[in-house]
Structure formats: structure tokens, C-alpha cells
Amino acid sequence: MTWTGSAAQSLERPGAVLDLAGATITPAFVDAHVHATATGLLVDGLDLTGCPSPRALLDAVAARAAARPGALVWGHGWQELDWPGPAPDRAALDRAAAGAPVYLSRVDVHSALVSSALLERAPAAVGARGWSSGPLSTQAHHHARRAALAAVDARTREAAQRAFLADTATRGVGVVHECAGPDISSVADLAALLALAGELGPDVVGYWGQAVRTADEARELLAATGARGLAGDLFVDGSLGSRTAALRAPYADEPTHAGHRYLDPDAIAAHVAACTLAGVQAGFHVIGDAAADAALAGLGDAARRTTARAHPAHRIEHLEMLDPAQAAELAALGVVASVQPLFDACWGGPTGMYAERLGPDRAAGMNPYARLHAAGVVLALGSDAPVTPVGPWEAVRAAVAHRTPSSGLTAAQALTAHTVGGHRAAGDRTPTAGRLVAGAPASYAVWDGTDPLGGAPGTPRCLRTVQRGRLLHDTLSDTPGSAG
Incomplete structure (x- = not known):
């Protein structure tokens, strides 16, 4: 079925009615921030989520290297918070890898453990900040990640993307926003995903995170990448877990360090103004409060430069630390906040990673969803997979059960943010987008x-996912009407 309508109208459309026998129907969800290939690679990679110790990590690498001598070892998900000692050094990783290239991203994907064999493929990383010992971060990490992705052949990449799209459809998701860019993936990776999305799985809205300074540059980059906008993971800063998020005051657990900032307000303003003049979305990755200061300064400057032009709905990813005045300013600028409630579920609370990195007082203000909603900022929910898994109901519940009292959303607000908000974040202001209304193309779960x-208790099981009349996932095939 590609239609919804009244009971009377359904009499004129044989097979248009689906008897759900007590099941629940919702609009198809939108995951507003994903990394498809990196997530799909874990189907055949090393999933280090929950890895209990450095020794266990090294054992996993050794077993994989022995099974596939010389092949790239791709892994993700480790975090050292509860480990009995520091992350393994490069010498230990080299011994475990037996000469194989190894790339193991931390759970936040802003630092990684890499082997010497991989560094040989990323000569630009050598000499960059933090390259010589322990996990790589900032630009050294970006160089190493590019080298690791270059070692993934086209067949493996396609298998990873197919696995991601198929799995996402089983979770009631009809649209994903792929946040690509030169520091995250590649033009070829994004092109392959966009081509594949037309064949199967959810719709893919592609973003490319690369800064420009003129409207002509913006148009050229969009043409070269096929992206919807120059947004997503265009980094203003890094992450709290890797201590690269830019902070106003130093980290509580590293008092001499206040993070890293990639873009200043002038570069941010130039990018937003260029995208506005080109009529396309701009956007940025923003975590720390100093990064939020820079982003707001740049957005405000760009708005003043382009007062005569209609502004697309620019967006900010994550936006974890901001004060009430900044929330009001974002609303006035029409900026959409693309946020990930499972971050709070994983790392919030009085004893979580945020409290360890920031101290409990600063951590208590993290991810202020209620404040943003009250200010009038459009919220779009997502996973940032593979950082947290694609799971719409888990995200909705995490937004409602926020670990800081009064910072969460109501159930209705969270559901809207994971459906309508996702379409708004992609610039779609069609009144029917993300809603179950008569006359709209059928997009539902x-x-x-x-x-x-x-x-x-438990998470509901998705029985069927339909996006714009396309049947993406189905366990109701015995019911008349193949798509509903």
C-alpha cells in the first residue's frame, strides 16, 4: 500500500486495509546520524564493545591476525573506563598483530589504536599530535582512519553497507542520514551507499562534512559528492571520551588539557554563509561548551552577513553542552539539533563517563533536551552508529528517562523527534513528512x-517497515496487501 485514508475510501481500494490484530503502527523512524560502512564492517570485524581489559583486546587481535594473516584487522567499540590498566601501547599491538595492519576505533570514533603496519600506510600521521604512543587522536587519527578505509576493498564495503541497510530496516527505520566526510569516510564510500540505497533498504540522506568559503565551492563540492548538504560530521571539536571535545575549562581528570578545536568562528561563519548563498544546508559536529561558543558565534555572524537570503535549516550534531541563552539563540536562527539520547544512557548520571571527565556539576548539564525543546529548537534523534546501536525505541526511552531529572522529553516529544524531526533535519518541511495522515505516501512501521x-519490559519487535510505499522489511507476508 502506498496510501492512507478513511474507512469509506478504503472500500474503493481492494487490499488497502491491513488487520493488525492489536499490533502498534507508527511512522517509519528516521535515524538522523549514522555511519553505514563503519557499522556494517562490524558484522565481520572485531566488535570490542564490552571488552573487559587490554589483555582481552590483544587476544582478540591475535586470534583474528592468526586466522587471516596479513589482512586488515578492523575493530571498534573499546573503552578503557573500567580497565585495570591503560590501553595497550603500539609495541604490544604489533606483537599481537604479527605484522598485520590494525585499526581499532574507540567507542566514540575520535581516537583509535593502530599498528605500525597501518601507520606505514598513513605517513601524514607520523609527527602529528599524539602519534607516537597510545591511541591516536585529532588529525593523526584522521590520517590513520583514511588509510584503514582505503584498505577495505569494494566488495567488502558493499557487503558492509548491505548488512547495515538490511538490519536498519528490521528496526522500523525508513530513513537514515549518512554523515560522511574526508575525515570519516570517502567520496567513493558515500557514492556507493547512495547508489545502493536506491536498490534496497531505507532512504539515505547523505551529508558531507567539509568546510567551504564560497557559494561556488559549496556547489562544486555538492556536485562532486552527491550530498544533500555540507553538514554532519564537520568537526568543530572531538569527543569527551577521547578528551578532544573543546571545553571552556580543563578536563576534571586531565587538568592541563581543555580539548581540541578544529574550526574557529570565522571559518564557521564563512561555511554557513557560503552554504546559505548556495541554498543548501550547513552543519557541524559540536560537543564541548567551547565548541558551542564557536559554533553560535559563527552562525550568528553568518546570519548577519546573509540577511537578504532565505536560510535553509542548518543543523548541529550532538550539541551536548549549552546554556539557556544559547538554546534561545539556536531557536531564533532556526537551527536543528541532531542528538543521540543513548549517549546519556551510556555515559550520563552522577558516576558515568561524563562525570569522570567533567566532574558531576558540569556533567549534570549534559544533553539538555527539555531545554532545547522548550526554547523551540527542532530536535532530531539518531544513534551515531556504530557509537551506539540503531534502536529507535531504545533512543525514545532514553530521551524520556534522561539520567538528569528535568532534562528529558515526554514520550510524545521523543517520538516526534525521531520521526517528524528527522525529516525536518533534512530540510523537509512538508506537513505530512513523518506523520500518518490521509493522502500521504505510506511510510510506517x-x-x-x-x-x-x-x-x-523488552523492546517491541518490528513486523513490517514501509518507506514511501516500498516494503523494506516484512514478517506479515501472509496478510493480503503486500505493503499494508
């Missing part, structure tokens, strides 16, 4: 009888 928001 059907869930088993578990009440998703009624407090019942």
Missing part, C-alpha cells in the same frame, strides 16, 4: 503487541 511506551 508495524510493531508487535508490546506497548512501546507503556512501561512493558
